[in-house]
Amino acid sequence: MKAVFKQTQGMLPVSTSYCPGCTHGVAHRIIMETLDEMGLLGKAIGVAPIGCSVVAHQFMNVDMCESAHGRAPAVATAIRRVHPDRIVYTYQGDGDLASIGMAEIVHAAARGEKFSTFFINNGIYGMTGGQMAPTTLIGQRATTCVDGRTREQAGMPLKICELLATLDGPAYIERVALNSPAHIRKAKKAVRRAFEIQQEGKGFTFVELLSTCPTNWGLTPPKAMEWLEENMIPYYPLGVFREPEVK
């Protein structure tokens, strides 16, 4: 018997702390599979955020560093500048990156820092129990907008790829989704592209991964995958927002 789908050495052989069906697990696996396939597990340094993935270092089989809430891009900037031969990435949720950490991500992107950011957009604060995030959709319920987000009260949800694409620094920006096998395969290609461009030293690379939080959305994992397709993708279109060639 030959293995056609083998689990990657990039994930440690432990059970994660994520809820059943949470796509944080899928995001972890495709990033670590990619590093494994590129032979970079010994060379990569990850920076974990605050949020449900605060303990990503217990699951990802690479050197990792924890950062204060939202400050992963600043930590990654330092690591990549001191170790230009390493492959450095941040892994951040939407509360972490788009609320408290907005300044850090914008300035790291503007400076064209040569690390990669994987932005897990699940439209909610997962870890703290489902509060509204800057990415919560209009009409979407959260514990801090129980009748659904309104434009009057909270403004429109932030489109981070589009926002960062106004800057000169980024070399590569793409938005992908984790809600089906086909989308996950595409997402993995984007992860690989980000690491390749980083290896070439071309500048800042950013991949937004539309994700689910079945627990705080109050949906079963399969229903959450459908909800993402029907509600998130129309507002957050998938695609490439910046390529090295067209920069």
Added chain:
Amino acid sequence: MARKFKVVFDRERCKGCELCKSFCPKKIIEMDTQVNAKGYCPAMITEQEKCIGCQSCATVCPDCAIEIFEEEE
């Protein structure tokens, strides 16, 4: 000869989320009625011979609980 695949589930790593079951095009994944040590009803394959090796289940599994093998001729 038709290709033959074997899907292997890690019962203890599975959290019973049912994503593999919902994305299997052949509808041959079901949940066990016996719980694992964590208290989840883990996924299992019912009709192995119908598997087409598409890897949809392993691709969506958030818990690295699925491996797929192919029988060599």
